[in-house]
Amino acid sequence: MATTDKPDCEPIKSEEALAAPPRCSNYSSVHVALRVLLFAASVTAVVVMVTAKQTEIVRLPVFPLGAPVEAKFSDSPAFIYFISALSVAGLYGILSTLASIAVVLKPAYATRFLLHFALLDVLMLGIVASATGTAGGVAYIGLKGNSHVRWGKMCNVYDKFCQHVGSSVAVALFASVLLVLLSMLSVFSIYRKIPK
Amino acid sequence: MATTDKPDCEPIKSEEALAAPPRCSNYSSVHVALRVLLFAASVTAVVVMVTAKQTEIVRLPVFPLGAPVEAKFSDSPAFIYFISALSVAGLYGILSTLASIAVVLKPAYATRFLLHFALLDVLMLGIVASATGTAGGVAYIGLKGNSHVRWGKMCNVYDKFCQHVGSSVAVALFASVLLVLLSMLSVFSIYRKIPK
Numbered sequence: 001m002a003t004t005d006k007p008d009c010e011p012i013k014s015e016e017a018l019a020a021p022p023r024c025s026n027y028s029s030v031h032v033a034l035r036v037l038l039f040a041a042s043v044t045a046v047v048v049m050v051t052a053k054q055t056e057i058v059r060l061p062v063f064p065l066g067a068p069v070e071a072k073f074s075d076s077p078a079f080i081y082f083i084s085a086l087s088v089a090g091l092y093g094i095l096s097t098l099a100s101i102a103v104v105l106k107p108a109y110a111t112r113f114l115l116h117f118a119l120l121d122v123l124m125l126g127i128v129a130s131a132t133g134t135a136g137g138v139a140y141i142g143l144k145g146n147s148h149v150r151w152g153k154m155c156n157v158y159d160k161f162c163q164h165v166g167s168s169v170a171v172a173l174f175a176s177v178l179l180v181l182l183s184m185l186s187v188f189s190i191y192r193k194i195p196k
Numbered sequence: 197m198a199t200t201d202k203p204d205c206e207p208i209k210s211e212e213a214l215a216a217p218p219r220c221s222n223y224s225s226v227h228v229a230l231r232v233l234l235f236a237a238s239v240t241a242v243v244v245m246v247t248a249k250q251t252e253i254v255r256l257p258v259f260p261l262g263a264p265v266e267a268k269f270s271d272s273p274a275f276i277y278f279i280s281a282l283s284v285a286g287l288y289g290i291l292s293t294l295a296s297i298a299v300v301l302k303p304a305y306a307t308r309f310l311l312h313f314a315l316l317d318v319l320m321l322g323i324v325a326s327a328t329g330t331a332g333g334v335a336y337i338g339l340k341g342n343s344h345v346r347w348g349k350m351c352n353v354y355d356k357f358c359q360h361v362g363s364s365v366a367v368a369l370f371a372s373v374l375l376v377l378l379s380m381l382s383v384f385s386i387y388r389k390i391p392k
Contacts, residue, residue: 075344078333115387122318122379126372129322133329137274141334142345148271149338151347176322183318187383191311193390 039093052164085131235289248360281327
C-alpha cells in the first residue's frame with residue numbers, strides 16, 4: 001500500500017522557487033479545512049434550530065381573547081429529522097477531521113483512508129441533503145402557506161422562529177455543498193494516484 | 197491513459213475454472229444495470245407524480261353545500277421542484293447509460309469516464325436526495341397534518357392523490373439509494389486501478 005502513495009509534499013525543483021515552501025500535492029490541508037468547516041456548519045445548524053423558540057399571543061377558537069402559544073422545533077417531525085441528520089454530520093465532521101489530521105501526520109495509509117472517506121462522504125451527503133430538503137420544504141410552507149389546502153403561513157406571527165429556521169436551513173445547505181466538494185475531492189485524490 | 201486501464205474481463209487461470217466464463221473485473225455490467233434502473237426509477241417517479249390528480253366535492257366557506265376542488269401536483273412548489281429534479285436525474289440516467297455502454301465497447305477511456313461519472317453521480321445524488329426530502333416532508337404534512345400550526349391533513353379526502361405522491365416519493369428514495377451505490381461503485385472502480 002505505502003509504496004504506491006505519493007509523498008505528501010513534493011519539493012519544487014525550479015531555481016526561482018527555491019525560497020518557496022514545498023508544494024503539497026494530495027490536497028490534505030484542503031481536506032482538513034473542509035472537514036473542519038463541515039463540523040462547524042453542522043453544529044451551527046443544529047444549535048440555531050434547537051434555539052428556535054418563540055411564544056406569541058394567538059387567538060384560538062377556545063380563547064377568543066388570545067393565549068400564549070409557543071412555536072418550537074419539536075412541533076414538526078421534519079425539524080426533528082433535520083436535527084438528527086445534522087448531528088450525525090457534525091459527529092462525522094469531527095471524527096473525519098481527526099482522521100484527516102492523522103493521515104497528514106502519517107501518510108502511509110492515505111489511499112485507503114481516502115477510499116473510506118469518499119464512500120462515507122457520499123452517504124453523509126445523501127442524509128444531509130435530504131434533511132435540508134425536508135426542513136426547507138416545511139419552512140417554505142411556514143413562510144408562504146398553501147392556499148390550495150388552506151395551510152396558513154405562520155412566519156408573519158413567529159418571525160424570530162422563522163429567522164432561526166431559515167438560517168439553520170441555509171447553513172445546512174452550505175454543509176451539503178461542502179459534502180459535495182469533499183466527495184469530489186476524495187474521488188479526485190484517488191484518481192490522481194493512478195499512474196499516468 | 198489507455199496503458200493503465202485494466203482489461204474489461206480477465207481469463208481465469210486456474211485449471212478447475214477452465215470451463216467457466218471469463219471473470220469481469222471492472223463492474224461495467226453492474227454500472228450499466230444500475231444506470232438503467234436509475235433512468236427507470238426517475239421516469240417512474242416523474243410519471244406517477246404528474247398523474248397525481250383527483251377532484252373531490254369539498255365544503256368551502258363560500259360554498260357550504262360543497263364544490264368540486266381538484267388536487268394536483270402543481271399546487272405545491274415542493275412537488276414542482278421534485279419533478280424538475282427527477283427529470284434531470286432521468287436525463288442523466290439515460291445519458292450515463294449510453295456512456296457506460298460506450299465504455300464497455302471501447303474501454304480505452306474507462307478510467308477518465310469513471311472519474312466523470314463519480315463526480316456527476318455525487319452532484320445528482322445531492323439534487324435527488326434533497327428533492328425526495330422536500331416532497332416527502334410536504335407529503336407527510338398532507339398525510340398527518342400538524343395540529344400545532346393548524347395545517348389539516350388532506351389524505352383522508354384526496355386518497356388517490358396521496359397514494360400517487362407517496363409512491364412517487366418511495367420510487368425517488370430508491371433512485372437516491374441507486375445514486376449512492378453508483379457513486380460508491382465508481383469510487384471503488386477508480387480505487388481498484390491503483391497498482392497494489
